[in-house]
Amino acid sequence: MKNTLFAVLICVFLITSCAKDNPPDPFAIGKNHVGLLTDSTQVKELDAIFSNDSVVRYIAGDEFIGSVNTIEVFEKNGNKLLDLSPEEALDSTSVISSVRIIDERYKTEKDISALSTFKDIKEAYKISKVDNLINVIVVSVNEINASFTIDKKELPASMRFDMDMAIDPIQIPEKAKIKYFMVHW
Secondary structure (H helix, E strand, O other), rough: HHHHHHHHHHHHHHHHHHHHOOOOOOOOOOOOOEOOOOOOEHHHHHHHOOOOOEOOOOOOOOOOOOOOEEEEEEEEOEEEEEEEOOOOOOOOEEEHHHHHHOOOEEOOOOOOOOOOEEHHHHHHHHEEEEOOOOOEEEEEEEHEEEEEEHHHHHHHHHHOOOOOOOOHHOOOOOOOOOOEEEOOO
8 A cells, every 4th residue: 555655646746747838939929929928918018028128118209199109129139029019009008909020030830930921821821811002912811810011012013003903812923022920919
């Protein structure tokens, strides 16, 4: 009986000591998170989340204007990581509504990053919509709540100037580079 109890205690000890929680990947992008940010992260939590980095908040004049202020996140070495947009300006309890991915280390589970091309996006995800704007097109992927902005300079000349043209994903060159990569909540 003593040997059985001793063996059970050793097994419990080994299981609990080996069961380490893997910390979340600080550069992983999912539908409801970007690194350690989630769709419910409040502005007041940013300093704790990015404790090893620099969080820069700009106050754009009068608080009565109510414009949304972009919050920038830099590594201590000066490399820019992200641009964050809160839902409400100058409100520390406001949640982050969109994240612009700057650093190429941020990747989706299907390896899409700020360095990806349209071909990479098309092969990894279903394109939900393509919006034709003045100087850019915006490719939306609802599966990960993301939008990818591509400069019209990446498109054939016949598609650059007609804003009324409906652009089909098959018309976009595969080698077109991403100008901006955004995740929206």
